[in-house]
Amino acid sequence: MSESVAIATEAQSSTKAKNRARKRVPYVGLGFISIFLIVVIFGNWISPYDYDYWDMGNITQPPVWLEDGSWEHILGTDPLGRDVLSRIIHGARYSLAIAVGCIMVYGTIGIILGLTSGFLGGKVDMVIMRICDLWMGLPPIITALMVVAAMGPSSKAIIIYIGISAWPGYTRIVRGECMSIAQNDFIRLAVVAGCSKFRIIISHIFPNIVNTLTILVTLDIGGMIILTATLSFLGLGTQPPSPDWGLMMNEGRQYITYAWWLIVFPGVAIMFAVLGFNLVGDWLRDILDPKQKLR
Amino acid sequence: MTNEISIQVNNLSKHFPVTSGVVFSRTVGAVRAVDNISFNIRHGETLGLVGESGCGKSTTANLMLGLETPTSGEIIIQGDDVAKLKGKALFNFRRKVQAVFQDPFRSLSPRKKISQIVGEPLIVHKVGTSKEIRKKVIDLLELVGINPQRADLYPHEFSGGQRQRIAIARALSLNPNVLILDEPVSALDVSIQAQILNLLIDLRKKFSLTYLIISHDLAVVEHVSTHIGVMYLGRIVELAPAAELYITPLHPYTQALLAASPVADPDVKLEAVLEGEVPSPMNPPSGCSFHPRCPECKPACQIDDKRMTEITPGHFVACNLYS
Amino acid sequence: MQTSDPILELKNVKTYFFTTKGTVKAVDDISFSIGRGEIVGLVGESGCGKSMTSLSIMGLVPQPAGKTIAGEILFHGENLLEKSYEEMRQIRGDKISMILQDPMVSLNQILSVKYQIGEVFRYHDKPIVKSLKDMCIQVLKKVKVPSPEVRVTAYPFQFSGGMCQRTIIGMGVANGPDLLIADEPTTALDVTIQAQVLQLMKQVQEETNAAILMITHDLGTVAQLCSRVIVMYAGRIIEQAPVKTFYKNPSHPYAVGLIKSVPVLGQKTDRLYSIKGQPPNLLNPPDGCRFSARCEKVMPICKEKYPPQISLESDHQVSCWLFAEKGDI
Numbered sequence: 001m002s003e004s005v006a007i008a009t010e011a012q013s014s015t016k017a018k019n020r021a022r023k024r025v026p027y028v029g030l031g032f033i034s035i036f037l038i039v040v041i042f043g044n045w046i047s048p049y050d051y052d053y054w055d056m057g058n059i060t061q062p063p064v065w066l067e068d069g070s071w072e073h074i075l076g077t078d079p080l081g082r083d084v085l086s087r088i089i090h091g092a093r094y095s096l097a098i099a100v101g102c103i104m105v106y107g108t109i110g111i112i113l114g115l116t117s118g119f120l121g122g123k124v125d126m127v128i129m130r131i132c133d134l135w136m137g138l139p140p141i142i143t144a145l146m147v148v149a150a151m152g153p154s155s156k157a158i159i160i161y162i163g164i165s166a167w168p169g170y171t172r173i174v175r176g177e178c179m180s181i182a183q184n185d186f187i188r189l190a191v192v193a194g195c196s197k198f199r200i201i202i203s204h205i206f207p208n209i210v211n212t213l214t215i216l217v218t219l220d221i222g223g224m225i226i227l228t229a230t231l232s233f234l235g236l237g238t239q240p241p242s243p244d245w246g247l248m249m250n251e252g253r254q255y256i257t258y259a260w261w262l263i264v265f266p267g268v269a270i271m272f273a274v275l276g277f278n279l280v281g282d283w284l285r286d287i288l289d290p291k292q293k294l295r
Numbered sequence: 296m297t298n299e300i301s302i303q304v305n306n307l308s309k310h311f312p313v314t315s316g317v318v319f320s321r322t323v324g325a326v327r328a329v330d331n332i333s334f335n336i337r338h339g340e341t342l343g344l345v346g347e348s349g350c351g352k353s354t355t356a357n358l359m360l361g362l363e364t365p366t367s368g369e370i371i372i373q374g375d376d377v378a379k380l381k382g383k384a385l386f387n388f389r390r391k392v393q394a395v396f397q398d399p400f401r402s403l404s405p406r407k408k409i410s411q412i413v414g415e416p417l418i419v420h421k422v423g424t425s426k427e428i429r430k431k432v433i434d435l436l437e438l439v440g441i442n443p444q445r446a447d448l449y450p451h452e453f454s455g456g457q458r459q460r461i462a463i464a465r466a467l468s469l470n471p472n473v474l475i476l477d478e479p480v481s482a483l484d485v486s487i488q489a490q491i492l493n494l495l496i497d498l499r500k501k502f503s504l505t506y507l508i509i510s511h512d513l514a515v516v517e518h519v520s521t522h523i524g525v526m527y528l529g530r531i532v533e534l535a536p537a538a539e540l541y542i543t544p545l546h547p548y549t550q551a552l553l554a555a556s557p558v559a560d561p562d563v564k565l566e567a568v569l570e571g572e573v574p575s576p577m578n579p580p581s582g583c584s585f586h587p588r589c590p591e592c593k594p595a596c597q598i599d600d601k602r603m604t605e606i607t608p609g610h611f612v613a614c615n616l617y618s
Numbered sequence: 619m620q621t622s623d624p625i626l627e628l629k630n631v632k633t634y635f636f637t638t639k640g641t642v643k644a645v646d647d648i649s650f651s652i653g654r655g656e657i658v659g660l661v662g663e664s665g666c667g668k669s670m671t672s673l674s675i676m677g678l679v680p681q682p683a684g685k686t687i688a689g690e691i692l693f694h695g696e697n698l699l700e701k702s703y704e705e706m707r708q709i710r711g712d713k714i715s716m717i718l719q720d721p722m723v724s725l726n727q728i729l730s731v732k733y734q735i736g737e738v739f740r741y742h743d744k745p746i747v748k749s750l751k752d753m754c755i756q757v758l759k760k761v762k763v764p765s766p767e768v769r770v771t772a773y774p775f776q777f778s779g780g781m782c783q784r785t786i787i788g789m790g791v792a793n794g795p796d797l798l799i800a801d802e803p804t805t806a807l808d809v810t811i812q813a814q815v816l817q818l819m820k821q822v823q824e825e826t827n828a829a830i831l832m833i834t835h836d837l838g839t840v841a842q843l844c845s846r847v848i849v850m851y852a853g854r855i856i857e858q859a860p861v862k863t864f865y866k867n868p869s870h871p872y873a874v875g876l877i878k879s880v881p882v883l884g885q886k887t888d889r890l891y892s893i894k895g896q897p898p899n900l901l902n903p904p905d906g907c908r909f910s911a912r913c914e915k916v917m918p919i920c921k922e923k924y925p926p927q928i929s930l931e932s933d934h935q936v937s938c939w940l941f942a943e944k945g946d947i
Binding site for chain 2: 882
Binding site for chain 2: 194
């Protein structure tokens with residue numbers, strides 16, 4: 001169809017999506033993320049207790065709305081007398097820090113390798129892609145165990161483990177975006193102007209993939225929070241007495257029949273945090289619609 | 296500068312190997328995108344390359360810009376053998392030869408302001424301070440008819456014709472001697488095409504530029520060029536001064552092209568002289584590659600591939616009809 | 619303009635797009651008619667509304683943003699705008715067909731040619747003569763695709779651009795439509811292939827006596843194929859005339875400028891005539907004549923009121939104040 005129809009159709013369909021997107025700003029998601037970030041930043045001040053303060057007079061106390069509960073420990077305490085609410089607040093920092101740490105590690109590796117592979121092509125591309133293929137075939141549990149065996153279980157170990165296993169996915173995506181952008185004439189013209197490959201990658205290609213990366217990262221934070229919680233739950237990550245949410249769930253497992261709050265509240269915290277990031281990530285995907293990138 | 300030869304292309308060929316097999320690929324053939332072409336362009340002249348899809352004109356442009364390396368032959372632009380340039384020499388060569396491409400919507404980086412786009416070559420080649428570069432950018436925008444007050448806007452705020460002007464401004468920023476124009480007006484509306492063609496003609500005069508213009512539109516090429524080369528399946532089949540090509544086209548393919556071009560005059564009826572499709576460049580016909588479709592095909596044409604011969608001064612044709 | 623025996627009549631049709639940035643008046647009050655067997659050229663540049671006109675006729679205006687909000691589109695006397703989706707579906711491909719610009723994306727690459735040609739028959743419950751495959755081969759034969767018996771089972775990616783476009787033309791006329799709408803059918807083709815396809819269209823038209831609405835920006839194609847020309851600018855029709863009259867004696871300044879700015883083979887000039895400026899933004903078209911900002915012959919009234927349609931002759935209309943008499947103002 002001729003240009004006018006194409007433009008009208010695109011404008012109209014992206015207008016549709018943008019209209020919807022503008023109308024449904026994910027206030028709920030943004031609300032969850034805001035709470036999450038406030039908790040992370042001001043945790044020290046809003047938390048009623050330290051995360052490892054043992055209130056021996058009030059062990060395994062139920063939440064305030066149940067019999068035996070009190071306002072001193074709104075969400076109850078665990079068998080060591082530690083306040084659940086405080087541990088969840090402090091735990092938020094662990095979750096975010098680890099999630100961000102992971103994304104930074106594999107994101108950086110993924111972006112660098114993806115841009116190199118996508119732009120340089122040829123043998124470099126082939127080698128990197130084959131390494132990706134091999135890497136994606138590594139069984140995750142075994143790799144996790146290997147890292148833990150080498151470093152001992154800790155938050156750092158999770159970051160390292162996830163960082164070195166998750167990069168192939170990013171590399172692939174970044175490579176694809178890079179290759180499709182490199183088709184454009186402005187890249188050819190940059191070469192004709194004498195730009196070095198490095199300059200082209202940094203100055204021309206990277207700014208055009210920032211949108212995609214923003215969406216990916218936002219959606220990934222949720223996934224990372226769950227993944228780190230899982231690994232800590234399995235005992236491979238953060239170690240006691242750190243208040244990691246997954247670890248809290250693991251510790252609470254044995255008491256589930258009579259002290260259910262020990263496992264439920266950390267789980268709810270994970271759910272809301274992840275939901276918040278997912279809702280905002282979806283919305284960003286509509287706003288930063290890739291179809292509109294080159295128009 | 297006098298009428299010396301600015302661009303010299305000798306026996307230029309570019310073959311793209313075709314591989315088969317997934318794990319251990321081997322070369323089973325080659326696409327002869329450009330097959331042994333030669334031409335000269337003198338300073339201040341414009342050579343127009345015309346032809347249909349697959350004839351190799353865009354590959355020729357890429358070769359001239361050093362974006363591809365030839366399989367054989369040489370391209371000498373103002374003394375530099377393009378294929379042999381590396382590193383610093385290639386970098387300096389960039390100041391002599393610039394390009395304008397077809398699609399105005401993809402020629403400008405969407406996330407840069409147009410002042411950055413036009414000034415980038417100057418920054419890369421470190422020509423002047425940032426103030427001087429800014430002044431030069433403003434001058435260039437005025438030169439091509441873009442309001443300099445819009446210099447800090449992004450490409451999506453400009454129309455197709457305006458974007459092409461910006462691309463031209465960028466191409467001129469390094470004061471090149473040669474411009475390679477690959478279908479510069481094909482993606483533009485008719486009334487805008489005329490504006491851009493006039494601009495190109497004015498700039499050529501003002502800066503004594505040498506153009507290589509590629510197009511499928513014969514009328515556009517005739518308007519801008521001093522000489523025209525007709526390409527078919529990677530070869531140049533006819534090369535002549537522009538006016539002469541239209542008055543006395545010699546090669547049957549050129550004649551067919553002219554006959555098939557629709558004319559905006561209801562009294563002139565076009566004739567579809569040529570039957571059939573363009574053959575695949577992977578499997579070109581034997582002898583003269585045009586012979587299966589040629590209305591004047593002789594038995595000799597299936598075997599003998601005629602080289603370019605000069606029929607009248609400056610008018611070359613590769614055809615068995617003329618020997 | 620009254621054509622004898624019109625099969626299609628558009629009366630004051632308006633198709634608008636309602637976007638967050640405002641209303642785009644893509645087609646703003648146009649009227650014309652097409653007679654039986656006529657080839658009419660609808661000419662204009664990008665954004666003038668010619669493609670949207672064709673979509674309005676077919677009932678395919680992209681929704682929900684776009685809508686034909688006013689006017690009548692009478693096909694054999696019946697208003698297409700009042701028809702239901704199912705009624706329009708039966709008309710499309712049977713009574714009114716359409717062919718589009720890019721042949722490579724007009725056919726589904728993963729379905730065989732036979733399947734796709736067969737759709738044209740299947741969806742309109744046409745009686746099978748011999749076999750569906752045979753009917754498909756006949757379609758290919760009609761449009762001179764070589765070796766149709768072999769090609770019919772092939773896939774579109776095995777066809778060249780020209781062959782694809784021929785196949786699509788064949789599908790378009792297979793059911794003997796009264797009207798074929800061709801939206802830039804040869805723009806994406808090489809010159810020599812374009813000539814073949816145009817010749818084919820002429821031939822097909824002579825055989826089937828279908829009317830053709832040829833939408834294009836290429837004045838050369840129009841001169842070759844069409845008997846009448848309609849010129850659109852910024853959503854409105856500014857001139858309608860028989861082809862010979864139009865090219866010898868264009869009236870509207872835009873039409874004059876357009877013809878003058880096309881480079882003509884064999885007539886090299888020092889400078890091409892060019893119309894200054896840009897087409898207007900359809901979000902906020904100016905009051906008065908939409909060409910006034912670019913017109914060399916602009917008068918004060920041009921910027922205030924939109925000119926009425928003035929008949930220079932019984933078959934030549936133009937919307938321009940230059941031709942208005944005292945009584946029209």
